[in-house]
Structures are given as structure tokens and as C-alpha cells.
Amino acid sequence: MSIFIDSNTRIIVQGITGSAGSFHTTQMLNYKSKIVAGVNPRKSNTTYQGVPIYGSVLEAKKEQDANASIIYVPAPFAADAILEAIDAEIDVIVCITEGIPVKDMLKVKMYIDKSNSILIGPNCPGLITPGQCKMGIMPGFIHKSGNVGVVSRSGTLTYEAVYQLTSLGIGQSTCVGIGGDPIIGTNFIDVLRKFNDDKDTNAVVMIGEIGGNAEEDAAEWIKENMTKPVIAHIVGQTAPSGKRMGHAGAIISSGKGTAKDKIKALKAAGIHVANISSDIGKTVKSVLQS
Amino acid sequence: MKIHEYQAKSILKKNGIKVPRGYVVDSVQSSIEAAETLGFPCLVKAQVHAGGRGKSGGIKLVRNEQETVSFVKGILNTSLKTYQNPDGQPVNKLLIEEACEIKKELYLGIVTDRSCNKICIIASLEGGMNIEEIAEKHPEKILKQWVDTSIGIKEFHIRNLQYLLKLDETLYSSFRTCVYGLYNIYMDYDVSLLEINPLAITGNNEVLPLDAKIVFDDNAIYRIKDVESLVDDTQEDSKEVLAKSFNLNYITLDGNIGCLVNGAGLAMSTMDIIKHVGGEPANFLDVGGSATESTVEEAFKIILSDKNIKCLLINVFGGIARCDIIAIGIVNAATKINTNIPIVVRLEGTKSEEGRAILNNSTLNIVSASSLLDAAKKAFESIK
Numbered sequence: 170m171s172i173f174i175d176s177n178t179r180i181i182v183q184g185i186t187g188s189a190g191s192f193h194t195t196q197m198l199n200y201k202s203k204i205v206a207g208v209n210p211r212k213s214n215t216t217y218q219g220v221p222i223y224g225s226v227l228e229a230k231k232e233q234d235a236n237a238s239i240i241y242v243p244a245p246f247a248a249d250a251i252l253e254a255i256d257a258e259i260d261v262i263v264c265i266t267e268g269i270p271v272k273d274m275l276k277v278k279m280y281i282d283k284s285n286s287i288l289i290g291p292n293c294p295g296l297i298t299p300g301q302c303k304m305g306i307m308p309g310f311i312h313k314s315g316n317v318g319v320v321s322r323s324g325t326l327t328y329e330a331v332y333q334l335t336s337l338g339i340g341q342s343t344c345v346g347i348g349g350d351p352i353i354g355t356n357f358i359d360v361l362r363k364f365n366d367d368k369d370t371n372a373v374v375m376i377g378e379i380g381g382n383a384e385e386d387a388a389e390w391i392k393e394n395m396t397k398p399v400i401a402h403i404v405g406q407t408a409p410s411g412k413r414m415g416h417a418g419a420i421i422s423s424g425k426g427t428a429k430d431k432i433k434a435l436k437a438a439g440i441h442v443a444n445i446s447s448d449i450g451k452t453v454k455s456v457l458q459s
Numbered sequence: 460m461k462i463h464e465y466q467a468k469s470i471l472k473k474n475g476i477k478v479p480r481g482y483v484v485d486s487v488q489s490s491i492e493a494a495e496t497l498g499f500p501c502l503v504k505a506q507v508h509a510g511g512r513g514k515s516g517g518i519k520l521v522r523n524e525q526e527t528v529s530f531v532k533g534i535l536n537t538s539l540k541t542y543q544n545p546d547g548q549p550v551n552k553l554l555i556e557e558a559c560e561i562k563k564e565l566y567l568g569i570v571t572d573r574s575c576n577k578i579c580i581i582a583s584l585e586g587g588m589n590i591e592e593i594a595e596k597h598p599e600k601i602l603k604q605w606v607d608t609s610i611g612i613k614e615f616h617i618r619n620l621q622y623l624l625k626l627d628e629t630l631y632s633s634f635r636t637c638v639y640g641l642y643n644i645y646m647d648y649d650v651s652l653l654e655i656n657p658l659a660i661t662g663n664n665e666v667l668p669l670d671a672k673i674v675f676d677d678n679a680i681y682r683i684k685d686v687e688s689l690v691d692d693t694q695e696d697s698k699e700v701l702a703k704s705f706n707l708n709y710i711t712l713d714g715n716i717g718c719l720v721n722g723a724g725l726a727m728s729t730m731d732i733i734k735h736v737g738g739e740p741a742n743f744l745d746v747g748g749s750a751t752e753s754t755v756e757e758a759f760k761i762i763l764s765d766k767n768i769k770c771l772l773i774n775v776f777g778g779i780a781r782c783d784i785i786a787i788g789i790v791n792a793a794t795k796i797n798t799n800i801p802i803v804v805r806l807e808g809t810k811s812e813e814g815r816a817i818l819n820n821s822t823l824n825i826v827s828a829s830s831l832l833d834a835a836k837k838a839f840e841s842i843k
Binding site: 322 | 571646678682728809831
């Protein structure tokens with residue numbers, strides 16, 4: 170079992186012919202993900218690596234019975250690509266693109282809230298159910314199938330955490346990168362709820378960042394609802410105030426969104442906190458053994 | 460992206476909001492001319508990308524030509540240190556502005572509230588002072604009105620604000636024009652923070668923005684009108700400006716251990732662990748997922764241009780980024796600038812074996828590390 174995606178997920182790639190889109194399509198195919206269609210209005214009726222390309226998401230979905238879409242479209246056009254996927258009633262939409270203006274995401278957010286689609290990202294590494302389906306840009310080989318769910322706002326730091334788990338022999342059910350932007354489609358609570366209901370997930374690793382109050386909200390939700398242990402880490406404990414630390418969402422403004430406040434909220438909710446990222450694997454191991 | 464007060468006020472004016480009369484100047488002579496046109500007393504305001512100018516001697520009410528000359532000479536082309544920027548920023552331009560009679564000072568700000576995906580208009584009767592301090596000590600004095608962008612700003616939003624601020628009906632018309640205008644600027648110009656502090660109630664019984672701060676959404680810079688004319692790189696850290704031109708995320712910090720990392724989260728994590736073992740990071744740097752030999756080379760040079768650096772820590776988790784390409788970039792850069800500082804390297808993931816081999820076969824002062832914690836410890840050891 171897993172959440173969001175599995176070996177039956179049929180994926181469309183929006184922006185399949187761009188440099189990022191084509192590179193990662195190959196990588197996903199190598200992982201045996203079912204990439205069934207690509208979208209590029211100017212290159213319909215052609216193929217990429219044997220994958221047929223269509224002029225629109227709706228056409229690709231109808232022709233190939235697709236239920237998921239991953240977006241590599243450049244930032245100025247990415248919000249429209251998400252809107253198109255929502256309009257075509259795609260179940261799971263993953264947007265990898267970094268740098269989408271906040272105003273565009275406000276529009277997307279309003280539209281998706283009225284639909285049954287789920288959006289992961291933007292500005293995220295995507296998600297992976299090890300051994301079944303990789304829908305993203307993460308290195309597949311560091312993952313191992315198992316029972317620990319991973320949810321994170323970060324990209325490479327998630328790889329770091331997964332690598333530690335795999336090195337200790339701990340496999341993952343699904344790893345979800347929800348993205349580093351201030352406005353994202355799926356938040357910690359949405360993913361935690363899924364993991365809580367997934368019978369093959371026994372524990373969850375949650376990696377948060379400075380900025381916003383998503384971690385505090387998640388802590389509150391976990392305290393009330395979560396039946397499985399959660400191991401958390403917050404990155405940016407030493408980040409200066411007022412500086413955007415790479416991710417648009419990772420900024421401490423007016424003393425709000427600090428790592429200290431987040432760790433305090435997590436601990437108060439009974440969540441196991443790994444103080445430094447290199448302790449994430451160890452902490453999970455000790456929680457699973459206890 | 461930040462802009463100057465005079466630029467923000469010009470955007471306000473273009474959008475129908477009344478602002479004090481003023482002139483931007485860059486010499487003593489033009490300051491005197493501007494002041495004489497406006498009439499004494501008037502204000503001389505240093506234009507830097509930071510708040511807290513008043514407390515730092517960056518703003519002065521001048522009553523005659525002599526005072527103008529003396530203040531302008533003392534501040535123009537100097538560096539103004541503020542609590543927001545203790546290192547100081549160059550004062551290349553001054554805003555000479557009419558002084559007006561102030562009955563009361565309000566605060567008005569607009570931000571995007573990411574917790575509910577709405578625009579939040581923040582107002583307070585305690586303007587002109589440190590709003591962060593008021594928010595912390597007297598949160599009840601901070602009033603909020605949310606606007607759902609699907610309906611946009613409506614008359615009732617402004618009536619609500621009038622009620623919350625207990626504004627007199629005679630002020631309503633000018634308050635309404637001001638709030639409508641500010642909201643429209645916020646939306647039309649892809650603003651991420653708009654702040655009017657103070658928003659004065661004047662002797663003429665109208666509201667008037669005495670200061671204006673606009674920060675644009677960095678992701679939307681490509682579509683902001685006339686944005687080139689608004690950029691002032693002299694206000695930013697020169698290394699950060701240079702890094703940006705190579706698509707690198709770089710932020711200068713105070714320490715002496717340089718960091719070169721792929722990914723923002725891992726870069727922050729590297730800083731955290733350096734601190735954890737007792738060291739001080741000199742920078743935040745994310746080379747990005749699509750790092751090439753040349754971007755790594757530029758990143759390396761920018762980090763090393765900080766003279767405080769005593770050691771460089773490289774932490775790369777190869778996913779899309781390949782460790783061998785990063786290693787080649789490092790060797791090239793280090794050879795060119797001929798450095799022999801210790802370089803602690805932790806490579807993991809895609810092509811890590813190849814990357815390690817390239818570094819170990821070079822003539823650089825390489826220290827290999829097996830994990831992030833190990834790398835931080837070795838970096839700290841090397842500077843002792």
C-alpha cells in the first residue's frame with residue numbers, strides 16, 4: 170500500500186519536450202513509472218521515447234486513460250498548466266516548477282479547492298512510492314520499499330533523510346515533497362491524514378522549514394488525530410531573520426516562523442524531534458524499536 | 460525585490476493616491492533648489508533600502524538653507540547604518556519633501572496570508588513606531604481585514620477598516636481612495652509586502668502616506684512594468700547581486716566556514732550542523748539542481764571572495780545534480796584562484812565515487828568526510 174500513487178498510476182508529463190521534462194521523463198521511465206502521455210500543443214502527434222504527445226491534457230487523459238499529471242512547464246506558464254490539469258479532472262497533479270508568482274498560485278488555489286483534484290507542489294521534488302512509481306525528480310536508487318511515510322517541504326534534505334533510513338534498512342511507503350513555496354496545493358495535514366489511514370504506513374517522518382505556520386498547524390492536528398508515531402525535523406534553526414533562504418516560503422519575517430517556535434509546538438504535541446538532520450534516521454530507528 | 464521610498468511614492472501617485480510633494484536629488488545644490496521650491500521647513504530623507512532611518516539619523520526636518528546644506532553634506536554619499544542593516548547602505552539619493560501638520564499617525568500594511576490564501580490588510584492606530592513591537596506586546600492593537608481575491612476589494616472592506624480604526628466620517632473619502640489604491644497596487648504590481656508607516660491624518664483632515672515601502676514578489680519580477688528603472692543593486696550585498704546573476708542563491712553570513720551545497724533545505728541544514736558543532740557558517744549557498752561546472756566555479760569564487768573564510772565545506776547530495784560535475788567545477792575554480800584553504804568534502808548520491816576520485820586526485824587541500832555531521836566536525840577542526 171501507499172498514498173497518492175502506486176504501480177497503477179498512469180502519468181501524463183506536461184512540458185515533456187523541455188530540457189527538465191525530457192530528462193526526468195527518461196528517469197521516470199527507467200524507474201518503471203507508467204508514463205503514458207506527454208503534452209505539448211506544438212508537438213502533438215509526435216512521440217518522445219515512445220511516449221505519445223498530445224495537444225492538451227484532456228486529450229491525453231481520454232486517449233491514454235491517465236489519472237495523474239506531472240508539470241515541468243516554465244514558471245510564467247506553470248499556473249495555467251495546473252489549471253488545465255484541474256479542468257481535465259486529473260486526480261493527482263504534481264508541479265515541479267520553481268518560481269511561480271504568488272498571485273498566480275492564489276488563482277490556482279481557488280480553482281483547485283472547488284475540484285476533486287489534488288495538487289502536490291509547486292516547487293517540489295514530487296513523490297515516490299518505492300518500487301512502484303516515481304513521479305518526480307528525486308534519485309530513485311536511494312529509496313527502499315517499506316513502512317515509513319516521509320513528508321517534507323524540502324528537496325535535497327529529503328534525499329538526505331531517505332538515504333539515512335535506507336542505510337539503516339528502514340524502507341518507505343511513500344515519500345512526498347510538498348514544496349517550498351508560501352502557497353502550495355497539499356499541506357502537511359493533508360498528507361499526514363493519508364498516512365494515518367494507510368494500513369502499510371507505521372510511522373511518519375515530517376521535515377519542516379522556517380517560515381509560515383504549517384508545522385505548528387500540523388503539530389496541533391497530530392496531537393488530536395494521529396495514531397502513528399511522527400518523527401520531525403525543522404531546518405533553518407540558524408537562519409537570519411528577514412532573509413529568504415532559497416525557498417520563497419523559507420523566510421522569518423517579524424520574528425514569526427522561527428525554528429524555535431516550531432520545535433516547541435512539535436514537542437508540546439508529543440512528536441519526536443531530531444535536533445540535527447543527521448539524527449533523523451537514528452531517531453526513526455529508536456522510535457520504531459520502542 | 461525592494462525599492463526606494465521615492466519610487467514607491469511615485470507608484471502611489473500614479474495610482475491616484477495623494478502623497479506629499481517632493482523631489483529626488485543627488486547633490487547639495489539640487490537639494491537647496493528643491494527645498495526652496497517646497498518652502499521651509501521641509502524634510503530631507505536619505506534613500507536606502509532599509510527601515511529605521513529616522514532613528515539612525517537618516518531623516519531631518521530642516522528650517523533654512525544653512526541647515527539643509529549642513530545635513531545634506533553630512534549624509535549624501537555616505538553609508539547609513541540602521542538597525543535593519545547594521546553594515547550600512549550607500550546614500551546616493553535624497554528625497555526632499557514638504558512637511559505637513561500631523562494630527563495622528565496610523566499604520567497600514569498589506570500582505571498575503573499564506574495560512575488562508577487571502578490578502579490581509581493590517582491596520583493600527585499606533586503608527587509611526589515599531590509595529591513589530593506593538594504586534595508583540597499589544598496584539599489587540601493590530602487590526603486585520605482579509606480580502607478574498609475571488610471577489611477583490613469592496614466598499615464594505617473599507618467600511619470595516621474605518622469602523623475598526625474608529626475613523627471620523629469626514630476622513631472616509633480620502634481613506635477610501637487610499638486603501639483602494641493600495642490594494643490595486645498590491646495586486647497589479649505583484650507586491651509581496653506593502654507598508655505605509657506612518658499613514659498620517661493631517662491638519663487638512665485627510666490621510667496622507669508619509670512613508671511607503673514596497674517589496675515585489677521575486678518570482679514575478681519578469682512581468683513588473685519598468686522594473687529595470689526600479690532596481691538599485693548598490694543597496695544590496697555585492698556578492699549576493701553577483702550570485703543572482705548566475706542564478707545562485709547566496710546569502711552572506713558572519714562566520715568563517717564557507718558552504719557550497721545543492722538544495723535550499725540541505726544548505727540550511729548544513730548551516731545548522733556547523734553551528735551545532737560550534738562553528739560559524741560564512742554563507743548560505745544553494746547551487747541548485749541543474750548545477751554545471753561553470754556555475755559551481757562561479758559559486759566557489761563568490762564564496763572565496765569573502766576574506767573571512769578559513770575553510771570551505773562542500774555538501775552535495777547528487778540527485779539531478781551530478782557529483783562529478785560539481786567536483787570538476789571546484790577543481791577548475793580552485794586552480795584558477797590558487798587557494799590552499801582546507802576543503803572538506805561530503806559527496807553522496809549520483810556519481811559520488813567519480814566526484815570523490817576527481818577531488819582526491821587533484822592538488823587541492825581536500826579533507827574527505829563520510830557524513831554531514833562528520834564534514835561539519837572536520838571543517839570546525841580545520842580552523843582551530
